[in-house]
Amino acid sequence: MNKIRSLDDLRKMKQNLKSDISIREKSDKAEEMVRIRVAMATCGIAAGARDVMNTLLAKVEKDSLPVVVTQGGCMGYCYAEPTIEVAIPGKDPVVFGNVDSAKALEIVDKYIVGGELIDGVIPVNYQTIQEKL
Amino acid sequence: MNDLAMHILDIVQNSISAGAKNIWIEVLVSVARDLLSISIRDDGKGMTPEMIAKVTDPYCTTRTTRKVGLGLPLFRQTAEQAGGSLSIESTLGVGTTVTANFGLNHIDRPPMGDLANAYVLLLGANPDINLILHYVTDENEFSVSTREINEALDGLPLNDPQVMRMIYEMVESNI
Numbered sequence: 001m002n003k004i005r006s007l008d009d010l011r012k013m014k015q016n017l018k019s020d021i022s023i024r025e026k027s028d029k030a031e032e033m034v035r036i037r038v039a040m041a042t043c044g045i046a047a048g049a050r051d052v053m054n055t056l057l058a059k060v061e062k063d064s065l066p067v068v069v070t071q072g073g074c075m076g077y078c079y080a081e082p083t084i085e086v087a088i089p090g091k092d093p094v095v096f097g098n099v100d101s102a103k104a105l106e107i108v109d110k111y112i113v114g115g116e117l118i119d120g121v122i123p124v125n126y127q128t129i130q131e132k133l
Numbered sequence: 134m135n136d137l138a139m140h141i142l143d144i145v146q147n148s149i150s151a152g153a154k155n156i157w158i159e160v161l162v163s164v165a166r167d168l169l170s171i172s173i174r175d176d177g178k179g180m181t182p183e184m185i186a187k188v189t190d191p192y193c194t195t196r197t198t199r200k201v202g203l204g205l206p207l208f209r210q211t212a213e214q215a216g217g218s219l220s221i222e223s224t225l226g227v228g229t230t231v232t233a234n235f236g237l238n239h240i241d242r243p244p245m246g247d248l249a250n251a252y253v254l255l256l257g258a259n260p261d262i263n264l265i266l267h268y269v270t271d272e273n274e275f276s277v278s279t280r281e282i283n284e285a286l287d288g289l290p291l292n293d294p295q296v297m298r299m300i301y302e303m304v305e306s307n308i
Contacts, residue, residue: 004303007277007285013299014286040258042204045143046134053254061294068292071258073146 034067034112037085041074047081048100055101056084059108067112077122086111095122134207136246137171137235143204144173144231145255149262151177151229159267160248160308162237169217169235169242176228185221208233215242249305253297256282260291268308275307 004013038044038053053069060067077083080097086107087093096107097120110116134140141158148156153175161170180188191206208231209219216236223229235242252266256279265278282291282300289296 003306004299005306006303007281010282010285010299010303011287014289017289017295017299040142041146042143042202042207045139046203046207050139050142050250050254054250057257057294057297061298069257069294070292071146071254073150 029066032066032089034065034089035085035087036067036069037072037087038069039073039075039077039081039083039085040071043074043078044081044083049082051101052082052084052099052104055104056108059105063108063113065108065113067108080122083122088112096120097122134211134243136244137169137211138246138248138251140204140208140211140233141171141173141248142251142254144208145264147204147231148173148175148177148229149259151175151179153177153228153262155263155265157265157267158252159269160245161269162245163271164237165271167237169237169245170232171235172230172232174228174230179225179227179229180221180223181225185223188221189219205231211235211243215239217242247305248308249301252277252304253301256300257292257297266304277304277307 004010036056038049038056040049040053053071056069059065060069072085075083075095077095077097082099083095083097084099084104084107085093085095094111096103099107099120103120106118110118134143145156145158155176157172157174159170159172159174161168188202189205189209191203205219205221212219212233212235216239217234219231219233221229221231248268252264256264260279263279266276268275279291286296291297291300
């Protein structure tokens with residue numbers, strides 16, 4: 001395959017892209033996608049958030065997962081950076097702290113795909129029984 | 134911060150927080166002038182002169198989640214330790230330009246890092262902002278923008294990893 005060097009190459013590549021249709025279908029169902037937000041303020045970047053985001057993107061592409069990886073700002077958990085927020089449709093968003101590339105892959109495989117609970121969650125919104133009522 | 138691409142990732146977040154619609158990342162690499170210059174310009178809400186005077190103070194931040202803001206102070210420190218400087222120009226309601234100059238051959242200048250990767254990560258995470266990369270060397274010049282990429286890809290989502298990899302390859306082969 002030739003290397004993509006220009007906008008014209010990009011145009012040609014698009015026509016050859018087998019998954020073009022599935023990519024479009026995915027974007028139409030944005031609300032059904034899992035959303036991973038990597039905190040990328042100064043604290044996150046300095047702690048390695050860029051590597052985590054690159055790892056997640058490669059993983060999502062390799063396994064063709066219905067996941068959108070995006071960036072967020074600092075949530076005040078600078079001590080636990082890199083942090084990522086995982087929002088599975090229909091569930092409360094969960095924030096994981098001290099995420100390196102290995103942890104990121106574990107979160108995708110076990111929490112997102114497998115539905116297991118795993119260590120590393122920063123409790124964000126603790127609700128008492130009264131609050132829930 | 135291990136490389137200059139990380140600083141770019143970081144400083145562009147300021148422009149995004151300022152509500153910019155267009156963000157220009159300009160990188161000049163001149164062997165002849167022994168200069169590496171990184172300029173991040175936006176059409177966000179801009180700053181008052183008082184704010185400009187304060188932003189490279191680590192104890193200044195607009196956010197409410199914590200009391201320190203290290204993005205610009207770290208960028209300035211990196212520039213100054215590499216024989217350069219950081220300057221900020223801003224007009225309220227018009228936009229802000231942050232420029233950092235480095236001695237290209239200075240022993241303490243961090244490596245550029247993966248500029249194409251920084252561009253694509255920002256592009257994918259902020260598809261609604263027109264992000265322009267302008268890369269200039271003594272011999273060459275390369276320019277690309279979200280708008281042009283969107284036109285070429287005819288509405289394919291820019292946050293799809295496969296699409297991001299294609300864009301990365303395109304940018305990376307030109308810089």
